[in-house]
Amino acid sequence: MDTRELRYFVAVAEELHFGRAAERLGMAQPPLSRAIKQLERRLGVSLFERNRRGVALTGAGEVLLYEGRAALDATDAAVRRTQRAGGVDAPSSRLVLAVKAAGSHELLQRLLAAYAAVPGAAEIEVLLCGFCDQEGLLRDGRADAALMHTPFNSLAGFDSEELTTEGQIAILPARHPLAARESLTVADVGDVPDLPLARWPSYGVYPPGPGPEIRDQTQLAQLIALGRTLAVMPDSARAWLWSEHAAIPLTDAPQVGTHIAWPAHSRSLALAGLIRTATELRRRG
């Protein structure tokens, strides 16, 4: 199978509309229809149900959408890593580390400082991403390593090392009655009538609910300060609290683990050095 056909298929499977998919691909609709039909013939499997008024994925189509995305990611990763290895920037002398913006800031500081001191250290490019999925960045080669947080990120398919664990806090408007408490439980914050939990997009769409829609951390901080919402965050979020915020420990929230993760079987020497530095950081506390 050809990556071209696979990209076409993914586009159609995502749009569920040949016309829009063709537009997205920058081509006309007829050749796209033909390419999909040819792909189905070559695989010997029907991928779409062409009903009147639109298309739907078959079971085989769902499998191909899932597996195909992984294959395309792997192909993109191969291209990116090859270009980086042969580019003008000396071979593998540059690592891209994906971190969630404002997450584990202090740990990141220490990691960068410790790694910079390693003789022969590669240059580290920090890829700050808001709510973008770090898993995808690792899979398609845009990043070489990522600081990820369980239980929010899945570490499946990557190698990883746990660096720290921490408790969680509720971040409230300082003037809210609950802010006076010594500690809270998940049940306490889950159902505060005047402070609905903020919603942030997962996979591009916002889950339904009463809370405000959040796009970045600053927005969230401001909404909390305004007394419109509350947030549950790892302990290290204290680093960016405002004076109008109150941080109250959650006694029964799950521990948040910070891990450094990288593509399984990675063979980059520079990456190995970064990981070693990270794990040594952990041992020292």
Add this chain to the structure above:
Amino acid sequence: MDTRELRYFVAVAEELHFGRAAERLGMAQPPLSRAIKQLERRLGVSLFERNRRGVALTGAGEVLLYEGRAALDATDAAVRRTQRAGGVDAPSSRLVLAVKAAGSHELLQRLLAAYAAVPGAAEIEVLLCGFCDQEGLLRDGRADAALMHTPFNSLAGFDSEELTTEGQIAILPARHPLAARESLTVADVGDVPDLPLARWPSYGVYPPGPGPEIRDQTQLAQLIALGRTLAVMPDSARAWLWSEHAAIPLTDAPQVGTHIAWPAHSRSLALAGLIRTATELRRRG
């Protein structure tokens, strides 16, 4: 990048010879040369050093060989799983389980029996492989799950669950002096002058050494019975010993773990059932 170009590249990178690679690909040499050059131009990276008398991989070429194989595996897996999902055999009602021939036989028996009793169980096709790499089978979709053995197999990149651990034994000719011992150490068996350790192929080639070259378990068993070699095996290998063999426990050999492994993020319901059955097997002992 196109899978076609990638397959061409991998062929040349493996053969390090345009003519042989072209032959393997069933095409003439000139278009292959051109395709590689075009790939290099498209990536903006030099992949081969064309010296006089042959070609060699550049650093970028090594990266692409490694990453490209993974990408091709992922593509093949997408094709295979899609075809299986849409084939005549009802969707995902069939699972392929890769096991090392004669390894963990008793565990496999129990697993198959237990899973067959699960209501709605899928059909299990057992893919017995000699010394073929199970990692590859999982990666390119020829298998859905595998029973793998640490520390021999790497579980990197897969999800896995440990099922059992066991010690290791030395298998000797029954009439050999060492066969009378109660127990042995790795040092004892590592350097027996008249019983050199057998060599089996890793990645298609035999490592150098004095021992006989082995292709399958029967051959090994016979060579031991003939007093030509000895072998170190997990405890469960006792299942296939001959009367002319002696099994002596190794006190200081690393524990061998048997794991069931599957592609990370697998979403097959049938596979989930198999894994659940396997882990329950473990809990019951």
Add this chain to the structure above:
DNA sequence: CGCTGTGATACCCGGCAGGTATCGTCAAAG
């Protein structure tokens, strides 16, 4: 009935993948 939105079909064209023939170059043989 006509209009609209959608995917499928018909047909054409240009580019590119693949073939053959040949060259350039280097190394080993004599």
Add this chain to the structure above:
DNA sequence: CTTTGACGATACCTGCCGGGTATCACAGCG
């Protein structure tokens, strides 16, 4: 030093196929 063989690169041709435009078939809707 010359010859010869091995190997990759180049030149050039050809047929296929990917992509375009125009149009059809059909279903829902007013």
